Amino acid sequence: MKSTGPVDTDIVLVGGGHAHVHVLVAFAMRPQPGVRITLVARDLETPYSGMLPGLIAGLYTHAQAHIDLVKLAAATGARLIHAEAVGLDRVSRRVLLYGRAPVGYDLVSLDVGITPALDAIAGAAQHAIAVKPIGSFVNKFNNLREAAGKAAGPRHFVVIGGGAGGVELLLSLRTRLLADARAAGRDAADLGFALVTDGELLRSHNARVRDAFRRVLHERAIALHENSRAIRIDEKSVALAGGRTLPADFALVTTHAAAPGWFAGTGLALDAGGFIAVGPTLQSLNDPAVFAAGDCAALVESPREKAGVYAVRAGPPLAGNLRRCARGVSPKAWHPQSRHLALISTGERYAIASRGGLKAEGAFLWTLKDWIDRRWMRMYQDVDRLLARMPARTGTAAAIKHESVEMRCGGCAAKVGPGPLSRALARLDRPVAGDVLVGLDAPDDAAILLAPKDRHLVQTIDFFRAFVDDAYVFGEVAANHALNDIFAMGGVPRAALATVVVPYGPSAKVEEELFQVLAGMRACLDREQVTLAGGHSSEGAELAVGLSVTGDVAPDRVLRKGGLRQGDVLILTRPLGTGILFAAAMRARACAPHIAQALALMRRSNRAAAAIVIEHAASAMTDVTGFGLIGHLGEMLAASGAQAGLDLAAIPFYGGALPLARAGISSTLLPENLALAGLLAGDVEPHERAVLFDPQTAGGLLAGVPAARAESCLAQLRDAGYEAAAAIGTIVDVRRAPKDVRIAAAGRMRD
Ligand SMILES: Cc1cc2nc3c(=O)[nH]c(=O)nc-3n(C[C@H](O)[C@H](O)[C@H](O)COP(=O)(O)OP(=O)(O)OC[C@H]3O[C@@H](n4cnc5c(N)ncnc54)[C@H](O)[C@@H]3O)c2cc1C
The missing domain is CATH 3.30.1330.10 (PurM-like, N-terminal domain)
Known part of the structure; x- marks a missing residue:
């Protein structure tokens, strides 16, 4: 779904954090005529902090714990820009982006979280794993599991930071690593765990909660070092103030997090920690066109700890105030509640609740937390539900509002x-x-x-x-x-x-x-x-x-579609499936990693590929575009009077394209392309046919290369970065009239 109608106000949301996902949905549920919402996102999948410990412990899958911003933006009609913001030009109202042109705004909102600050502990930058920001931690965690699985003998894990994030992280990490060790038939007793905190454990919680967690850590043989400050980390140890040293093959730091460095160059009012200082309307203290929410903001009148729960709660007031400002109405003040119910998991399906002086614990509290978290995620993950609840988007209301564009000449x-x-x-x-x-x-x-x-x-x-x-x-x-x-x-x-x-x-x-x-x-x-x-x-x-x-x-270097020779190997330099993927994206069905991979390849030049293919004595060449692989191969065969055999198992296609085709998603041009279906003989399943005839944008080159040179040609293509290049078939007969051209398909495409 796309935004419709002329735009007169651009609201740019920088960062797909917890508050911004709500803004996307709020504007989709009640579109504001003339307002275009743009999301600038460095990462296309955003983890939900509440489910992160469960993801680490293995209780949730990656998909369950992440919001797919490609799907959410498509479903909510927001424009998505996959880029990292690196500054604001507040004079010309542009968000500066890394490696590409800046994007203009009328109102901008920042929800970009925090950045790791490891400087406070010597050696941490080289030897420790920063847990924040949480987005990049998931990959680091997967690398840690792999490295821990390979290492021989005892392995020691030390988490530095005794807040709720650090405690949950350590307990979840232990659960997962013990399960990994058992699955690999290794001795779980080789794994040692320790928690280091410079004050009391969970100091923002009550004494009963602290004692409960001390007990849990003790039961799990996790060494707890309270009132101990980590001062140095090296490859094998963590040194504490006072002279003690702990063995540490893996040190994880959850304590120190800083404001993104680029805030300093924006000229915006910042708090002492460098975070954007905002008033109760979530507007910057010195620029009302700039809003900030979540961890990256500092609410000067009602400071709160940096926790996902406050980023989530900022969503509705932020959406409301962006809308009010877009309509020229005064924004409203928001005062977040000072206390909240924290449900802190113990690394399994068990949680301890903390609110003010209250404490409770049990498996039922984990079930409650799981229910709350899943319900929240459903609002941003369940695209069908979202689309069903949305008003029809005609754009007419927006169009009528615009006198400046009411009548256009031809x-x-x-x-x-x-x-x-x-x-x-x-x-x-x-x-x-x-x-x-x-x-x-x-x-x-x-x-x-x-x-x-x-x-x-x-x-x-x-x-x-x-x-x-x-x-x-x-x-x-x-x-x-x-x-x-x-x-x-x-x-x-x-x-x-x-x-x-x-x-x-x-x-x-x-x-x-x-x-x-x-x-x-x-x-x-x-x-x-x-x-x-x-x-x-x-x-x-x-x-x-x-x-x-x-x-x-x-x-002497001209290559035509005709000229294919008997025995030539057909080489395709790029995967198929852009038509299917972007048809799916329009229906909010395409996954973020698949769209990111496709766009990365669609922006890559075919220049070097063409040179390599020509150097390998190619007989004919074309690029695969609107008529799909079969349409363009058919043109080559007709011009050459040739027939071809196609190996379906060798056809490269973009991630996601085959399952989407199986689900019946295809480009609107497919039925036209299938008019050439008679060219294709053999046992081809409908979803395979959909890929073979899928119209391509910025597709690959298709060329015939002598069989003796094909292997070297493919090796050079792959070395040059065309990893998906493949030999997909052979020319079998070159004495045919164009009307007799056939492509014999064999094999099965593999997911
Ligand atoms: C292990 C762990 C467990 C936690 N558990 C909980 C919990 O149970 N409950 C709780 O309330 N809090 C928890 N927290 C804290 C919580 O993770 C954060 O408070 C929360 O994620 C902050 O949300 P946010 O929206 O401010 O930012 P984020 O969730 O960090 O989102 C920021 C987004 O902005 C994007 N971004 C960043 N920089 C740029 C840029 N320059 N340009 C474009 N995009 C950018 C990022 O890709 C990301 O998608 C936990 C933290 C940790 C480490």
């Missing part, structure tokens, strides 16, 4: 106005290569290129609608896709012309969208040393991009 009057265009272009530097004589550096009616000597010119054009909400990524992929045609002919791209259709909107929003898409295109073209020499922009109903690319090719 023809040349549909062009993006000179203001937004020139401002967007001014934000991009415009280097021009020597073979572009007239380009965007001194724009004219047309670009002029120097005609290459002794080479042929190659030209191509592509055009398509946006398949992701992030205009920058869309521009980058579109440019990469367009270059593939030149590479597939054996050519070198030199210059490109772009045509961009930007959704109607106020001029500042049109400028921003145009800038984002051009900046993304330029990121790709710059890497490939291709000059963006000119273009045309227009307003329209939705974002769309076309690129016409001109390149050149040495006459």
Whole structure:
């Protein structure tokens, strides 16, 4: 689902923390006309702190304990930008992003958690595992399990930090490592555990809770060192103030966490710890356009400990105040309650409850905690439920509100106005290569290129609608896709012309969208040393991009679709399945890791792949795009008068594509592509057929290579980073009329 209607207010949420997931859902349940929500997320899966100990103990799976932000953003209609924020330009209201163009905001909210600060303990940065931020801990924990499993003899684990996080972590870690040892047939007695804390254990809880946990630790033979300060960590030990040293093969630090370093450069008011100082409305003390919530914020009037429970509770007031400010209404004050019920697990299905002076314990409390946590997660994980509860999104209400965009003209009057265009272009530097004589550096009616000597010119054009909400990524992929045609002919791209259709909107929003898409295109073209020499922009109903690319090719290096030879091995350089994955993404069905993997490959150049294939005496080459593998292979076979055998087990496809195809999800173009189904003979199951005919964006190259060179070609492709490159079949007959072309499929695609 996508946001609809013209945008006049951009609310940018930085970080997919506990408060922001609520904001996404709140705006989806009650859309605010003219407001676009954008989530900038460094990690596409966000762990829920309440379930983290259970995940570590093995009581929850990864999927149960994480929110998939790709699915949540798709379901809630938010634009998702997968990037790390590194600063705020508060004058021009832009969030600065690592490695890509900044994104504009009218209101911005920060919920980015904390960052590890290991400086307080000597050697910790080199030898300790930082438990916070929790997002990156899950991977570190998996590495720790692997390393602990390989190590021989006694292994000692020391957790430094006696708060609820540290205690739960240690108890859960012990449960999991003992289970691992038993499963591997190793002696669990070889594992030793210790907890170090510089004050009393669980000092923010009551004495009865503290005693209960002292008892639990004692029962589990966990050495407890209270009022002991860790001062140094090395490879094998943790040194305590006072001279004592504990053996430690693995030291984990949960005590020290700091504010992200980039806060200091924002000019925002910060507290003594460097966290964003906010008032009761969750707005920065010196910039009302900036909100902050969760661990990264410091509520100056009602300071609270850094705990997930407060980040969760900040969600509703934050959503309410962002909405009020977007409507021009005064925000409301929020005073979080000072006490909360803490249900602290003991590493198994047992918990101890703490509230003020009260304490209770039992398995039933773990069951209660489990119920509360699952209920909370369901709100952000159960996409079907979310979509069913959401109002229909027509966008008409939003459109009516916008007098500035009520009536739009066609023809040349549909062009993006000179203001937004020139401002967007001014934000991009415009280097021009020597073979572009007239380009965007001194724009004219047309670009002029120097005609290459002794080479042929190659030209191509592509055009398509946006398949992701992030205009920058869309521009980058579109440019990469367009270059593939030149590479597939054996050519070198030199210059490109772009045509961009930007959704109607106020001029500042049109400028921003145009800038984002051009900046993304330029990121790709710059890497490939291709000059963006000119273009045309227009307003329209939705974002769309076309690129016409001109390149050149040495006459003896031209590769056509025809020319396949008997015995050639068919090599495909990239997996299939982008059509299926992005069809699933639109329905909020695609998983974050699968979309991230696909977008990473779709942004990778095919230039080196083409060069390697050509060096291996390729007979013919094409790029796999809209007609799918079979459609494009069919074209090659028809042009060569050849038949092919296809090994289904060797076909590379993107993670998630096959199960989604099995679930019946496919691109809307698939039925058209299946008109060529007669080309394919053999036992092919419907979901396999869906992958083979799936339209590809920025797909791989498909080439015929002599059998004797195929192995070396594949090895070089993989060395060059095309890990999925595969030999998918062979040319078996080259004396056929085009109408007799057939592809014989054998084998089974494997999940
Ligand atoms: C072992 C352990 C157990 C815990 N158990 C509990 C518990 O049971 N109950 C409880 O209340 N608290 C618990 N906590 C504390 C809790 O984890 C944190 O208080 C909570 O996660 C804070 O939530 P948040 O929304 O502020 O940030 P986070 O949950 O840390 O979310 C921040 C998000 O922002 C993203 N991000 C970070 N930087 C950037 C950037 N520059 N650009 C874009 N995105 C960015 C991250 O990827 C992440 O998704 C526990 C902590 C630990 C270590």
